[in-house]
Amino acid sequence: MSDNTNKSYVLKPGTLLDIQNLSMRFGGLTAVNNLSFDIKENEIFGLIGPNGAGKTTVFNCITQFYKDKDGIIIFNNKKNEIINLNDIHVEKIIKEGLVRTFQNVELIKDLSVIDNLLIGAHTLFKSDFIGHIFRSKRASEEETFYKAKALEILKFMKIDYLKDQYVAGQPYGILKKIGIARTLMSNPKLIILDEPAAGLNETETTELSKLMIQIKENYKCSILLVEHDMGFVMGVCDRICAINFGKFLALGTPDYIKRHPDVQEAYLGRDDE
Amino acid sequence: MKKVLSYFNKITIYIKDSFRRMVSAVKTDAMYRRFVYLFVGLNVILLLSELDIMNYSTVSLYAYIIIFTIVALGLNILLGFSGLMSLGTAGFVGFGAYGVVYFETLGFPYEISSLITIVIATFIGLAVGLFSLKVEGVYLAISTLAVGEIFSQIFKRVTWFTNAYGGVHYKYPTLLGFIELDRNMTYIFLSFVMVVMMVVMYHLTKSKTGRALLAMSRSNSSAQAMGVSISKYRLFSFVVAILYATIGGILYASFYRYVQPLDWNLMLTLLILAMVVVGGMKSIFGTFLGVFIIYGIPKLYLEDLFSSVSGVAYLFSGILIIVVVMFYPYGMIHVTHDIKKLYNKYKIHKQNKLKAGDGDE
Ligand SMILES: Nc1ncnc2c1ncn2[C@@H]1O[C@H](COP(=O)(O)OP(=O)(O)OP(=O)(O)O)[C@@H](O)[C@H]1O
Ligand SMILES: [Mg+2]
Numbered sequence: 028m029s030d031n032t033n034k035s036y037v038l039k040p041g042t043l044l045d046i047q048n049l050s051m052r053f054g055g056l057t058a059v060n061n062l063s064f065d066i067k068e069n070e071i072f073g074l075i076g077p078n079g080a081g082k083t084t085v086f087n088c089i090t091q092f093y094k095d096k097d098g099i100i101i102f103n104n105k106k107n108e109i110i111n112l113n114d115i116h117v118e119k120i121i122k123e124g125l126v127r128t129f130q131n132v133e134l135i136k137d138l139s140v141i142d143n144l145l146i147g148a149h150t151l152f153k154s155d156f157i158g159h160i161f162r163s164k165r166a167s168e169e170e171t172f173y174k175a176k177a178l179e180i181l182k183f184m185k186i187d188y189l190k191d192q193y194v195a196g197q198p199y200g201i202l203k204k205i206g207i208a209r210t211l212m213s214n215p216k217l218i219i220l221d222e223p224a225a226g227l228n229e230t231e232t233t234e235l236s237k238l239m240i241q242i243k244e245n246y247k248c249s250i251l252l253v254e255h256d257m258g259f260v261m262g263v264c265d266r267i268c269a270i271n272f273g274k275f276l277a278l279g280t281p282d283y284i285k286r287h288p289d290v291q292e293a294y295l296g297r298d299d300e
Numbered sequence: 301m302k303k304v305l306s307y308f309n310k311i312t313i314y315i316k317d318s319f320r321r322m323v324s325a326v327k328t329d330a331m332y333r334r335f336v337y338l339f340v341g342l343n344v345i346l347l348l349s350e351l352d353i354m355n356y357s358t359v360s361l362y363a364y365i366i367i368f369t370i371v372a373l374g375l376n377i378l379l380g381f382s383g384l385m386s387l388g389t390a391g392f393v394g395f396g397a398y399g400v401v402y403f404e405t406l407g408f409p410y411e412i413s414s415l416i417t418i419v420i421a422t423f424i425g426l427a428v429g430l431f432s433l434k435v436e437g438v439y440l441a442i443s444t445l446a447v448g449e450i451f452s453q454i455f456k457r458v459t460w461f462t463n464a465y466g467g468v469h470y471k472y473p474t475l476l477g478f479i480e481l482d483r484n485m486t487y488i489f490l491s492f493v494m495v496v497m498m499v500v501m502y503h504l505t506k507s508k509t510g511r512a513l514l515a516m517s518r519s520n521s522s523a524q525a526m527g528v529s530i531s532k533y534r535l536f537s538f539v540v541a542i543l544y545a546t547i548g549g550i551l552y553a554s555f556y557r558y559v560q561p562l563d564w565n566l567m568l569t570l571l572i573l574a575m576v577v578v579g580g581m582k583s584i585f586g587t588f589l590g591v592f593i594i595y596g597i598p599k600l601y602l603e604d605l606f607s608s609v610s611g612v613a614y615l616f617s618g619i620l621i622i623v624v625v626m627f628y629p630y631g632m633i634h635v636t637h638d639i640k641k642l643y644n645k646y647k648i649h650k651q652n653k654l655k656a657g658d659g660d661e
Contacts, residue, residue, distance in 0.1 A: 090525060121527040133522030135514050137582070145508070146515050150527035152508045156536065159507035160500050161318035166507065213527075 036101045036109045043068045043217055043249050044089070044125075049098035051084050051273075058084040059096075060273040066217065068103075071243055071250045073264035075257075075284075077293055081273035082253040083130060086219055089251075090127050091117040105216060122150050124216035128206045128223070136195035140186070140205055143194055144177035145170075147212030173212070180211045183245065184238065200231045207238070211246060218242070220252040224259045232256060236263045261285065269293065322499070331502055334585065335495050342366065342491040346484055361599055363487055363555045366494045367548050369591045372575040373501050373584065374544020379573075380581035381505060382537035383517025384432065388444040389572050391451030392542050394564030395421060396549020398455065398462050401470045401559060410473040414550050421546035422539055429538035433531050448569060455561035467560035470553050483555075490551050497544060498584050504540075505582070513537060571595070574617050578624045580631020589633055593620065 038045055044066040051059040058081045066072045074082050087093050089100055091112060100112040105124035115123060126147070134143050151173065154166035181187040184204055189197070194205065203223060210218045223239075224232045236259060239250060254260045260267060261281040269276040269290045277287040284290055326332045345362050348354040371393055378384050399417030404410065428447060432440055455462045462468060472481045473489070481489060504510055515523035516533050524530060553559050571594060579590020598613030628634060 092521060092524075118524045118527055118529050121525065127525050129522060129525075133519045135511075135518050138511065138514060142511060146511050146523075146526050146528075149508060149512060149515075154508065156504065156507075156509045159504055159509045161314055162321065162503045162507075163314065163318060164321070167321070170507070209526075 036099070036111055038101055038103055038109050039065075041067050043070075043103050044251070045101040046085075046089070047099050047101070049085065049088055049096065049100065051081075051088055051093055051096045058273050059088065061098075062270060062273065062275050063098075064268045064275070064278055066249055066251055067266075068216075069243060069247060069249060070265045071239055071252070071263055073260045073267040073281075074251065074253050074270065075255075075260055075267055075290075076270040076276075078255075080270050082270065083221055084273070085270075086127060086221055086251075086253065089219065090120050090125065091115060103216070105214070121213050121215075124214070125219065126210040126213050126215040126217075127219035128210060128221055130221040130225070132199075132202045132206045134194045134202060134205055134209075137193065139191050139193055140197075141174060141177050141181070141190040143205055144180065144209050144212050145173055147209035148173045148176070151213065177208075177212060180208050183211075183241075184208050199226050200228070203227065203235075204238075207242075211242070215246075215248050217249045217251060220250060220254075222253055222255065224254050224256045232259055235259070239263045331584075332499075335498055335502075338498075338585075338588070339491055339495045342494075343488060346487055350484070358600075359483075359487055360555075361596065363490055365588075365591050365596050366487075366490045367551050367555070368572065368575065368595060369588045370494050370497050370551065371545050371548035372572050372579070372587045372591055373497060374541040374548075375572055376576045376581065376583075376587050377501060377505070377513070377544070378537050378541035379576055380583075381510060381513040381517060382533065384534065384537060385437070385441040386428075386444040386538070386541060387441050387566065387569050387573075388428070388446075388448035388451070389541070389545050390564040390566070390568035391448035392421060392424075392545035393549040393552065393568070394451055394455055394559070394561075395424075396546035397553040397559040398468065398549075399546070400550040400553050401468045402461055404470070409477055410475065410554075414547075417550060418543060418546055421542050425539035425542035426535060428542065429535035432534055432538060445566070448564075448566065452561070452564055455564060462559075462561055465561060467558055470557040470559070472557065473554045486555050490555055493547070493551060497547065501584055509533075509536070571617065574621050578617070578620050578632055580633035583631060583633045586631045586633030590631065593632060 042065050046065065047063050049059055049062045050057065060081075062081075062085065064074075074085060076082055084093070088096050089112060096113075102110055102112050102123060102125065104110050105122070110123065112120065112123070112125070120126075135146065138146075152169055154163065154169055157163075158166035178187060178190060181190055184207070186201060186204055186208070189201065194202065197205070203226070207218075207220065207223065210220075224235055227235060239252075240263065242248070243250060252260075252264075261284075264281055266279060267281055267284045268278040269284055269287070271289075271293040276289045276293060277284055279287070322332060326336065342362060345354060346359055349356055349359045371389060375386065375389055378386055396417055399420065400410070400413045403413035403416045406413075408416065428444065431443060435443055456464060458464075472483065472486045474480045475489075505513070512523065512528045512533050513536075515526060515528050516530055520530055575590035575594045576587060577590070578593055579588065580586025594617045598616050602612055602616055624632060
């Protein structure tokens with residue numbers, strides 16, 4: 028505890044994120060209770076649990092929206108340094124190679140699709156506001172460069188025909204896609220998705236499953252996702268961690284989780300309601 | 301000293317380079333063309349008044365519109381882009397006006413006096429911005445109101461700075477120490493500065509900076525997750541808004557050559573706010589339109605018509621705000637979009653009719 032500043036952390040080779048003994052309390056309510064799990068490199072990892080289980084809270088802890096929490100969150104960042112995310116300010120998390128979406132898509136409605144993507148590259152821009160005021164050579168080159176990159180991502184997601192349209196008025200499925208496209212702008216090592224399939228119809232969900240795997244392969248990153256659609260989760264995830272009331276239930280392959288008695292109980296209990 | 305000179309050199313090269321690229325972009329970017337048209341249009345008014353086709357006083361009215369367009373542009377960055385509120389705008393305009401006069405009486409040339417005023421305003425802006433990190437929403441609006449009130453007390457009481465109720469007199473600016481401007485030249489100078497401030501806003505808002513401001517105003521947490529520093533961009537937008545207001549004030553003193561303490565009150569701030577809302581949030585030309593509607597129309601047309609009824613201008617802007625907020629939340633500038641849309645619809649309709657006619661044959 029004393030040498031907090033120069034503490035060096037370790038990660039097993041091949042591990043990207045290691046959450047150790049994470050707890051988070053809201054007043055008397057323990058939303059996350061001594062939870063531990065790890066995510067490997069190039070893995071799609073699912074975090075499941077009934078409503079109010081604490082999944083979003085876990086996400087907010089990892090991405091440092093909550094400060095007063097217990098436990099450590101070790102991450103192998105973009106520079107291949109092993110760091111504790113708790114030492115990083117919430118606004119700097121994306122620089123380390125970790126980017127997230129929100130449960131309710133948070134896009135800028137009165138900007139075009141491509142401009143929304145450019146916000147995802149905010150930290151990659153090197154020009155400052157003086158450069159912007161004069162629209163310096165460097166600033167405009169940068170703008171062109173990242174626009175091309177955004178277009179490439181939109182093409183990859185097959186929504187490039189929308190690039191100059193406003194986000195406002197787009198159907199929900201498209202908004203979700205734009206949200207995911209935006210995360211890809213920052214060259215992430217880990218993408219955190221909060222309920223990516225919520226509100227999507229069946230075809231859209233199937234498409235999303237394919238997209239998840241394509242992202243993992245093309246962009247060489249890991250994905251951590253929360254989702255209630257069990258078909259989707261079981262189909263797309265390499266490993267799954269189930270929690271209930273903030274507590275760890277089980278961790279393993281989709282088959283293992285499906286058969287696990289504690290998980291079945293947690294979900295059946297909910298079905299009875 | 302050498303270092304300063306080399307730095308200065310760099311900046312000039314930077315500006316030249318930037319200007320060259322802008323000129324070459326005039327062909328491809330319609331916005332630049334519109335800036336040129338606006339500049340020309342404003343100066344045609346000057347020409348018309350010289351030819352006695354328009355009233356002599358009309359120029360003075362357009363100078364006011366120019367000045368308050370600059371001020372309202374600053375508020376538009378703060379309100380429209382960053383989603384922040386300030387009710388201290390008039391205070392900063394007043395500060396700019398008094399500041400440039402005061403520093404020139406101390407013996408500084410016009411440019412240096414303006415620069416000192418701007419630098420001081422920047423620091424005040426930083427202070428207000430820092431304070432804004434601690435308060436939200438209505439409380440922020442009330443605190444900025446207090447800042448405006450402090451200014452208005454200073455204008456009335458601090459005699460060495462403002463000569464209290466006597467006001468201060470000034471003269472048309474002398475640029476670079478030897479170019480003495482007259483009324484018409486000052487007007488051209490004003491319209492030039494306004495267009496420059498518009499270009500600055502255009503560049504800023506269509507960049508990483510502008511997107512960050514928008515991201516912040518729509519959702520703090522989403523912006524933070526994208527790496528946008530809330531404190532940095534809040535400070536930035538307050539400083540920019542205050543700079544625009546101060547520059548507006550400096551130009552006010554330069555054109556009207558008299559500054560008096562009672563003009564810089566909450567009423568003026570609210571009128572500037574109305575200009576932004578009525579014209580169009582986030583819109584550069586909308587802001588100009590807003591100033592024209594709120595200030596120009598009452599002065600040009602209504603006050604002659606209703607000279608017996610006092611306060612008709614305020615009534616007009618009050619009603620307009622309600623109408624705009626209810627029916628045109630994006631501002632009057634969007635009327636043109638809607639007209640275009642209607643026209644396109646009409647065209648398509650006509651084409652379809654023609655096609656249907658072809659089918660009949
Ligand atoms: N800011 C907060 N203040 C107080 N309590 C909170 C807060 N955020 C979450 N909670 C509580 O913590 C618990 C876990 O919430 P959380 O949002 O993490 O659940 P979840 O697993 O994401 O649920 P869902 O599947 O419905 O999204 C809930 O009981 C919730 O009411
Ligand atoms: Mg949730």
